[in-house]
Amino acid sequence: MSDIGQHSAQTYLAYDFPLLSVFWSVLWLFLWVMWFVLLFRIxxxxxxxxxLxxxxxxGWLALCIVLPFLGVFVYVMARGRNMGRREIAQARAQQEDFNAYVRQAAAGGGSGSVDELARLSEIRARGDITDEEFRRAKELVLSGHGPAEHPGSATLPASGR
Incomplete structure (x- = not known):
């Protein structure tokens, strides 16, 4: 019978672990995770x-790696006020770069190729260029080999007129 008593004394049940201990364990885990997040942000x-x-x-990197708690504390006290400003400035710069890329991609890779095609279509509708000249100029604009600044001038192929 003493053998059974020894075996049951070694097993831990859920009620053997107090609720306050669970709370403190979760709190310490949360604080460690938050500290690591802060360390990597720094x-x-x-x-x-x-x-800098x-x-x-x-120097700051060595301080944060060699003495992590002290380094993080000193960095936040000395330079923490501008951390948010630098992060916001970087986010704005990335957004501006993305917007510029989207504008360039929406324009077809070139500046104003859609406008060039519209002008070429108007010139053809007026009868200033032939259908063959329009086709060749359109191929030049779509291939990106120099959209014409003045359609009908130097970049259009000679038609013999």
Missing amino acids: IGDIFRDDD GGWAKA
Whole structure:
């Protein structure tokens, strides 16, 4: 019978682990995760900051790696106020780059190829160029080999007129 008593004393049941211990364990886990998030944001901010020189970046990075708790605390106290501003400036620059890329892609890779085709169509409708000249000029515009600034001038093929 003593053998059964020893076996049951070694097993832990759910009610053997108090609720307050669960709370503290979850809190400590949350704080560790938040600290690592803060550490990586600080490392990213060190590399993002254009005001810091190379040696200053190396010094802050060494401080945050060698003495992580002290380094993070000192960095947040010394440079934490502008971390958000630098992050917002980087996000705006990325958004502007993305918008410029979308505008370029929407324009067909070239600047104003849609406008060029519309002008060529108008010139053909007026009768200033033939259908063959329009076809060749359209191929030039669509291939990206120099959209004509003045359709009907130097970039259009000679038609013998």
